[in-house]
Amino acid sequence: MKDSGQEIDEANLRLNLWLTQGLVLAVAAGSSLFFLGWERTVRLFTAPDGSGLALALLVALGIILASVAMDRYLPSSWQDDGNVNETVFGNMSPFMTLLVCISVGVGEEWLFRGVVQSWVGNLWTSIIFTLIHVRYLKKPLLFISVFVTSLLLGMLYEREGTLWPSIIAHILIDLVLAYYLQFTLNRRKGKKQ
Numbered sequence: 001m002k003d004s005g006q007e008i009d010e011a012n013l014r015l016n017l018w019l020t021q022g023l024v025l026a027v028a029a030g031s032s033l034f035f036l037g038w039e040r041t042v043r044l045f046t047a048p049d050g051s052g053l054a055l056a057l058l059v060a061l062g063i064i065l066a067s068v069a070m071d072r073y074l075p076s077s078w079q080d081d082g083n084v085n086e087t088v089f090g091n092m093s094p095f096m097t098l099l100v101c102i103s104v105g106v107g108e109e110w111l112f113r114g115v116v117q118s119w120v121g122n123l124w125t126s127i128i129f130t131l132i133h134v135r136y137l138k139k140p141l142l143f144i145s146v147f148v149t150s151l152l153l154g155m156l157y158e159r160e161g162t163l164w165p166s167i168i169a170h171i172l173i174d175l176v177l178a179y180y181l182q183f184t185l186n187r188r189k190g191k192k193q
Contacts, residue, residue, distance in 0.1 A: 013088050021103045028111035035115060044114045046162040056165035059152050060172035067177055070141065071184075078141045089178045090185050097178050105171035112150070113157040113166050122154035149173065 032041045048056075070079060089097060108129075117125040129150040136142035153166040160166075 010087050010091065013084065014092075017088060017100065018103075021100075021107050024107035024111055025103070028107055028115060031115045032110065036118065041114075044110070044163045046164075048160055048162050048164045052160040052162065052165040053168065055159070056156060056169040057172070059156055059165075060169040060176075063149055063152065063169075063173050064176050064180075067145065067173075068180060070145070071180075074141065078139065081135050081139070081142060084135060085178075085181060086185060089181055092178075092182070094179070094182075097182070098175060101171050101175040101178060104174055105167050109153065109157070109163050109167045109170050113154060114163050117154055117157065122151060122158060125154055126150035 032044070036044070089100075092100070112125050112129050116128060120128075126147055130143060130147040131137070133142075133146050136146055153170060156169060157163060157166040
């Protein structure tokens with residue numbers, strides 16, 4: 001059985017994650033309808049063409065490969081987020097991991113690309129997006145990684161004119177990296193036993 005302190009931390013982190021993502025989705029929907037109106041909001045979700053989807057996959061693959069390479073070849077102290085990701089995703093089921101990643105991808109892209117980027121542009125949106133990831137502010141590598149990822153997702157949105165490519169890329173990045181983290185943690189547990 002787990003240490004009860006860890007269970008509480010895990011439960012609280014997951015609850016906060018769901019509450020935060022619910023809030024992000026609500027703010028995204030409300031601000032999109034208020035500032036952009038119904039027609040522009042609907043246009044944000046226009047179906048992308050094949051090249052937009054291919055570019056989303058390419059962007060996601062590049063970010064995933066860079067993240068895995070950083071994990072494997074750079075000191076772990078450079079990437080330590082206080083074990084937040086390990087606590088949140090470590091024991092999460094694959095299905096729940098998928099739901100979290102979909103929620104995060106849709107909510108954050110709708111709010112930051114669809115609404116914020118429409119007003120302040122990609123650079124400022126990426127700065128704001130990076131700053132809200134507070135736990136990364138004292139970790140230069142993580143800070144730069146989030147900023148570059150945000151810039152790339154913003155460029156994807158600007159190029160395609162629809163949120164779907166950036167949403168798909170965001171979901172894929174989060175999902176594959178969450179599964180990679182779970183795989184890595186399970187492999188470590190197996191070696192310890």
